[in-house]
Amino acid sequence: MIRAFIFDLDGVLTDTSEFHYLAWKRLAEEEGIPFTREDNEALRGVSRHDSLRRLLKGRTLPPEQFEEWAERKNRYYLELIAQITPQNLLPGALEFLQALQKAGLKRAIASSSKNARWVVERLNLLPWVDVLVDGTMVERSKPAPDLFLKAAELLGEQPYVCVVVEDAEAGIEAARAAGMRVIGLGPRERVGKADLVIPRLDALGLDEILRHLEHDS
Ligand code: B16
Ligand code: MG
Numbered sequence: 001m002i003r004a005f006i007f008d009l010d011g012v013l014t015d016t017s018e019f020h021y022l023a024w025k026r027l028a029e030e031e032g033i034p035f036t037r038e039d040n041e042a043l044r045g046v047s048r049h050d051s052l053r054r055l056l057k058g059r060t061l062p063p064e065q066f067e068e069w070a071e072r073k074n075r076y077y078l079e080l081i082a083q084i085t086p087q088n089l090l091p092g093a094l095e096f097l098q099a100l101q102k103a104g105l106k107r108a109i110a111s112s113s114k115n116a117r118w119v120v121e122r123l124n125l126l127p128w129v130d131v132l133v134d135g136t137m138v139e140r141s142k143p144a145p146d147l148f149l150k151a152a153e154l155l156g157e158q159p160y161v162c163v164v165v166e167d168a169e170a171g172i173e174a175a176r177a178a179g180m181r182v183i184g185l186g187p188r189e190r191v192g193k194a195d196l197v198i199p200r201l202d203a204l205g206l207d208e209i210l211r212h213l214e215h216d217s
Contacts, residue, residue, distance in 0.1 A: 002181075002210060003161040005100055006151045007129075009111035011044055011167030012185055012201070013093045014123055016081060016113075023076035024055060027069060033057075041190065045168030047112050047141035048074065078115070084122040092202025097128040099206040106130050108151040110164075112141045131155050142170040145178035152178070163213060165201070167191065181213050 011017040021040040028035035035055060043051040052070050061069065086094075100107050108131035109120060116134035120126055131154040138146040152159050164175035164182045172193050175182035183198065184191025191197055196212050198204055204212075 001161055002105070002163055002213060004106035004108065004152070004155050004157045004163070006108045006110050006148055006155075006162055006164045006175075006180070007097075008045065008164070008166045008168065008171050009109055009116050009119060010113060012165050013090060013109070013125065014084070014088050014119065015090055016084075016088075016119060017044060017167070019077055019080040020051075022080055023073050024051065026076050027073045028055060031069070033059075044190075045112055045142045045166070045171040045174075047135060048114065050141065074115075081115070081119060081122075084119060086124045089123055089125075091200060094125075094128070096201050096206065097125070101128065103206060106155050106157065108133065108155055110147040110151040111135065112147065142168065143173035143177065145174050148175055148178040148180060152180075166194070169193070183209065183213075 007013055010020065020043065021037065024040060024043065025035055033055065042054055046054065048070050052066065052073070097107055107129045109116065109125070109129050110133040112135045113119070114135040117132060120132055131151055133147050133151045133154065135141060138150055140146045148164055149159065152162050159179040162180045164180050165185065166172050166175060166182055167185045169190055172182050172184055172191055182194045183196045184194030185198060185200060188197055196209065
């Protein structure tokens with residue numbers, strides 16, 4: 001029985017992952033640290049501080065400098081997302097939320113991002129979800145299950161009736177740790193550990209997705 005869907009934000013409902021990449025890249029160039037698109041793949045769904053630790057690849061910084069770098073990256077990110085509108089929704093995102101609402105299924109967004117509320121407001125998505133959980137509301141970020149468990153709690157549902165939609169390896173791990181089924185969006189190398197892998201949200205209809213997930217459980 002499936003009663004609720006919990007969506008990741010960056011990379012699932014909107015493509016802010018590109019803006020995260022450009023902001024980290026700018027910081028890395030300023031500081032003379034090599035940083036490629038491939039390096040950025042490992043940062044999907046990972047919190048700001050954990051991302052900076054990965055970008056540093058074992059190098060350490062004094063705490064104050066670490067904070068300054070994290071804040072600088074965030075400033076660059078905020079500059080890039082200042083112009084976000086509902087046109088930045090990924091194909092099928094709004095339609096999928098609408099189909100869920102029509103089918104009487106609950107909807108939440110659970111993002112590691114501390115900027116998630118602002119982005120969700122700009123995308124005009126608040127009317128389509130029951131619950132929004134962001135990186136300011138839990139201690140541990142993905143791959144810990146906390147964001148998804150918090151979303152289930154606020155939805156008033158048990159984890160086993162929830163389905164997570166994720167684009168990140170860390171997010172899929174988090175959903176599994178929460179005891180939820182998970183749909184992976186993107187290439188198998190990245191999201192192959194999900195229960196169902198699809199290239200993008202508009203690739204399958206809701207009925208077909210539910211059939212796949214219920215058949216496999
Ligand atoms: P912020 P998600 C994640 O969002 C991003 O995928 C990840 O790249 C980012 O570092 C993280 O949010 C924290 O974001 O710096 O805005 O707090 O994929 O969980 O929606
Ligand atoms: Mg994501």
